[in-house]
Amino acid sequence: MALKPQNNEAFFREVDDEVRREQTARLARRYGVIVAVLVLLALAAFGGTLWWRSHQNAVAGERGDQFMAAMASISAGKDDDARKQLDALAGTGVKGYAPLSRMLEADMLVRERKEKQAATAFLNISQDSSAPQQLRDAALLRATTLQFDTLPPQQVVDRLKPLAVTGNPWFGSAGEMTGIAYMKLNHPKLAGAMFVAMTKDKAVPASLRARVAQLAADLGFEPVQPSEIPAA
Structure with a gap:
């Protein structure tokens, strides 16, 4: 018996649905295990990430305690103990504590009057x-301060250029050394402009602003006058 048009549509729809169900079942049989494995791997990776973060936090806490112990040793005058503790931290590669430990070691060299070694460090x-x-x-900045008397003035200017700008936290010290280097290079206009900029930057310590104001005046510039600079 022939099927009516509407019955044809219903028949093809049923066949299409059946084909889809069969394809779905076949895919599930073929890939079900793979999907399950991927899910398990994803969960394991997530758990591993949480563990790693927890581990890193624990390590950072231990490094912090070691760093504080080294500082306590320095305060107590136990430089040998401090150096051992700092050496151990400096070689860990832990961000923050490793370079901080190296900074403290360099500071210890300065205290021991080993300026050349400290500057290199x-x-x-x-x-x-x-x-x-x-x-x-x-x-x-510390390296340049220690080497200032022996460095060519132009090298001082080149080194400190990123720091000797208004708004930089190190503008005071970097600006003063840069200005003096300009004077050594016989560039009074550049030196004076640097000193004037320093007198206008309220983030620069008042005592330093007063000092460079005098230098600027000696070069024929009109800086913020020392009497106008509030005491620190």
Whole structure:
């Protein structure tokens, strides 16, 4: 018996639905295990991530305790103990504590009047791309301060250029050394402009602003006058 048009549509719809169910069942039989494995791997990865974060936090806590112990040793005058503790931390590669430990070791060299070794240590930290930028800037400033009398003036200017700008946290110290380097290079206009900018930056310590104001005046510039600079 021939099927009516509407019955044809119903028949094809039923066949199509059956084919879809069969394809779905076949895919489930073929890929069901793989999907289950992927889900398990995803869960394991998620759990591993949580464990790793917890582990990292625990390690950071231990490193923090070790760093504080080293600082306590320095305060107590136990430099040998402090150096051992800092050496151990400096070699861990833990972000933050490793470069901080190296900074403290360099500071200890300064206290021991080993300026050349200290300057080299600070300079190495300033060139370490894995260290935080703020720490690298501080290390560069310390290295330049220790080497200031022996460095060519132009090298001082080039080194401190990123720091000797208004708004930079190190503008005071970097600006003063840069200005003096300009004077050594016989660039009074550049030196005077640097000193004037420093007198206008309220983030620069008042005592330093007063000092460079006098230098600017000696060069024929009109800086913010020392009497207008509030005491620190």
